[in-house]
Amino acid sequence: MLSEKSLAAIAHERTKYPAEQARSALLAALRIAQEEQGYLSEALMAYVADLLGLPAIHAYEVATFYTMYDLRPVGRHKLCVCGSVSCFLNGSDAVIKHLSERLGIGLGETTADGLFTLQEVECLGACKDAPMMQVGDHYHENLTPESLDVLLAKLRGGSDDVR
């Protein structure tokens, strides 16, 4: 169900823990699986659990506990706007409103073209550069309507790696 590359990455994760603690690699294995397949389907969670010799329910518990796992398909770019207090004080609601108008979707929704999913998340630990959001691996900070528009244009332009 997973590529050789992902399987090798999971095998590498296991080496970080004592041999009898394969379970420690579960969070990483789920992340690697999700990176490859976009989201964690039921079959994929069960597969990952099996790789590590764990009951499927175990992977399911973990996948539903942590917010970074997606159990449903999401857009190619997940726009995670921080709405916690420091960002809130610096206008995170306006950021969400702006994105929502530009993309024509509400929170938790995905654009029809499958490009964007808009989410409000809790504190991402970049409070001094509020308001901010995370897209993929990157933090985008001190957001303004202008910087948002520039970013959206770049993402629409097909770039995945936008810093």
Add this chain to the structure above:
Amino acid sequence: MFVNGVTLQNRGVPDSHRLSVYAGTGGYAALRKVLLDPIAPDQIISEIKKSALRGRGGAGFPTGLKWSFMPKGVTGTKYLLCNADEGEPGTCKDRDIMRYEPHRLIEGMIIGAYAMGASAGYIFIRGEFVEPIHIVEAALEEAYAKDYLGQNILGTDFSFDLHVYRGAGAYICGEETALMEALEGKKGQPRFKPPFPASYGLYGRPTTINNVETFASVPDIISKGGDWFLNLGKPNNGGTKIFSVTGHVRKPGNYEVSMGLPFKDLLEMAGGLRPGRQLKAVIPGGTSTAMVAGAAMMEVTMDYDSISKAGSALGAGSVIIMDDSVCIVKTVERISRFYMHESCGQCTPCREGMGWLWRVMHRLENGQGREEDLQLLLDVGSRIEGRTICALADGGVAPVVSSIRLFREEYEYHIQHKRCLISMGDA
């Protein structure tokens, strides 16, 4: 005044995250001294005790004392963990240490591992911090290559393996035992204590855990002495501390200053308030600490003792500034939502109480408040406080209860007029 002198001293130096740059400014000298001179483990611990270094993760527990709890003479692995989960709203300092000074953290951990006899360690970094994760991983590789990590470090008997562990999105994993559960591949649900991690930690083994900033303070304490560090701050509040000043200031940022700096000086360093604005309230240590009225805060100095005298806590040093444009009810509603979202769900008062608090706050904010709601919030709060496994629930109660005490009229205005006293508009 000693500014940005310890844990963030190389910030601003190009490539400060590289081992070569770090070493060029005296990096790893402390470790070499410890291992090659050598310095006895007990002596390291007493030096840390002397420095009055207190845990920078929020609870402020004396680090030297914590290190001395690690059992001696046990067979099998002892673990050393670094808490880099940084998730409390307002807190953003560990991320900068990892981005600019990863080797300072690593060196601090290696010294700690040597002092406590730990042979393996993990740096638990919140999963969203992808950039810091890559930087720390690269730094670990460099340290391994230079023989600072791994088997027989620098040719001595001492061995220590250190890895990064990536979180997956849950504030509760910052709680030390939840972090251990997550590291074991489980849901991050805090464990009941006792037993404490020093006897039963990761995989049931003796374990010590410290915050990023705590570890990053260690190399300089060892190379310059515990007294030196202590004297940077004040008695019982040794050293410098990073304050993350956020919210309504003109230059939000991380300011590493001596303990005991007057708050008003810190505010000034952060650029002061926006023109024409008055200081309304401050949350001095992250959202889990009580709100302090602006005027009272202007009298406080930035150290554990002074802030606690003002009825709050220094916490992780996350100073959230609110000026008079802020609606307290709306802000607390937002904070409250965080705790509902982040409760792990195991303790009844927290699982049920965080949602209850938020729902009432939400009603109030949306003009559906009732006469009895303020008493209700205080009552519910008092039924949560002190009755749960971990401190998350207490943290969720603090902003609600403290803000009602300080800004009761504003709450009452919401109830009577079914709307805000202050319209935050779209901010």
Add this chain to the structure above:
Amino acid sequence: MPHIEIDGQAIEVVAGTTVMEAAESLGIYIPFFCYHPKLSVAANCRMCLVDVEKAPKPLPACATPVADGMKVATASRKAKMAQQGVLEFLLINHPLDCPICDQGGECPLQDITMGFANPHSHYTEEKRVVEDKDIGPLIATEMTRCIQCTRCIRFGQEIGGIMELGATGRGEDMAIGTYVAKAVQSELSGNMIDLCPVGALTSKPFRYKARSWELKHTPGLCPHCSTGCNTDMQSLGREVLRVLPRANQAVNEDWICDKGRYAYTALQAEDRVTQPLLRVDGGWREVSWAEALDAALSGLERVVAQHGAERLAGLISAQSSNEELFLFQALLRGLGSPHVDHRLRQQDFRADAAMPVYPALNMALEDLEREPVVLLCHAFPRQQQPLTNHRLRKSVLQGGTVIALDSQRQDFNYPVLQLVADAGADLALYEALCSQLSGAVEKSATAGLAHVASVLLAADNPLILIGSALLHHPQAAAMIAQIERLAELAGGRVGWLAQEANSAGAWLSGCVPHRLPGGHTAPATGLPTDALWDAGMRGFILLGIEPGVDAMRGTAALAALQKAEFVLSIAQFAGEAQQYADVILPMAAFAEGSGSFINNEGRLQSFRAAVKTPGEARPAWKILRVLGDALKLPRFQFNELSEVTAAWQQEIGEYALDVPPFHAFPALEQDSVPMSGDGLCRLGDWSIYQGDPLVRRAAPLARPAVAKMHPDQAKGLNLRGDTVEISSHSGKISLPLVLDARIPMGAVWVPMGYGETAVLGAIYAPCTVTMATPSAATANA
């Protein structure tokens, strides 16, 4: 040892005791939900908060260890405030639907609310609604009522040994469920219902049948395996509505398995007989007892008169009570027949003389959990004796080692060192282990064998347990002989895992063809069951059995019964008996009769009827007494059950709890059993829910028969598709095929105990497997 004080009462307890345990021993009640003495401490419900002097916050009694000088107040203002507060939180999202909740009347949440709650709640927000999942036919869920105590999850992980339930989501979204919608499989699953402190998990078959306070409780014994679990049979009027465990720490602790819990649902099966039945002109007529007894007596007398008593045989279920077994053999032997047996599943009887007085574990069940090294010989207690298995599981969790020798890999719920015989070559496995132990071979063919041998040799007096499946093997006697040798070589001791609830009683009461009650040698040795089918018997008396599925060669059994001139079946169910019987006498089933059983430990336990027998059915001991009396046999003049018990006791005398596991072995003739031959070796045993007439009729437990085969074997045979046709020399069937790597190559596994699989005859016989032709598949479906 720490001295502490709780509510002013002083007590000294061992270090490590929790405040909850100390309070319990003082008889002080502290309310709780998540705590359970048999589960790990979660301390998550926070209901047990108490006031500890000098502690700034109230502490959970369940998780707080005592410290010397500690002073605890369980009902101070501080403690009460804490308890009330927690209870209010628990109730805000709990639907207050007690009137329609099955838990009503036996609900800790309800009780504690009455005792501890603040009378009015302040909560006015909307209540949470949690989606339900179907987790199978045994457990009904109403997850909105769940209070997240996680007892069910901990039970699955810690006791059940398979993690099926989990808590997903976090915070207030945390919900208990299975992985996706999947039926819970654990054989101990029903215990989670008892553990659930609210009405979130309830018994599906019991749902809406009655309120708990209307039920009558009768102490009972589970008749479905040799553990002898104590039960609480709960009934309303004439109907058993529920069976729950009755705590007995020496036997079943606080648990029973699903067999014991749900088999009662078959009591009203469609073919339950409640009126004597007489075959008249090929049809069946309900008749009076007088008429039926007349027919029975004349039938028996005719067989004896015309063909001699040695053409009459009696077979009885080992789920029968001591009293019934005793009377049954007295009836047969009184009529002059030596053919009495209860061992329907055995094929090889050459070791009969070597068998112990009764199959005894030779130790207390409780001690099993402290055994450091246990060798299981063709025993899979997880299915056969689930709560005996639980003791072994505990021993492994505490560092013990369990080794299993078997014909296939088994699905244990704890780590077991397993050695699997090549298909059908089970005897060779035992021989190989003996050679290894004796040092006769330098190097073993397999590392596993050498490892097992070294573990056994290193162990001090390892325990060797012989499983019931071993007796089903066609070379059982030779295998038993090897085990005797093995015990000697390994310096170990031997015990037997008896199969049925009263296997021990059946042996002790003389229901074997070569022994009288008390284990005395019978003056005339009769034929064992399997030999009867080919011995031209003219008459049979059957009690509580259905040889068509209960016997090793079901088809042969049916043929013999049909050929006999007269068959008397004393039965609970008519279904099979109507194929061959002449008279069917309706007998009491589970929960309807009284008597005693001897469990695997040799523990004599008795049970009483919970409900009246339905219709005209009568307890079997009364039927036997009337028959014996009418046949003018000596010593059948009993009025009360207690008189039968006394007579039984007198006859068997004092029996020992520790019995020598073997008598001297007779020289065994060369094995003549054709173990190879063309085709595959057919493996199989009685499935967990097919073992006796009651349990196989329990609808909630029903699982369809499937064939299993190693995936490589299936590939080798080019078997595609779901259904295969399996044929043996005695018949053929089509079954769905499940690929299972636990089955050895060269074998196909087909379960026993199903009507449709009986045509294949005995296990270990050669079979061929082919793709099912479409017509065959549909014919079977």
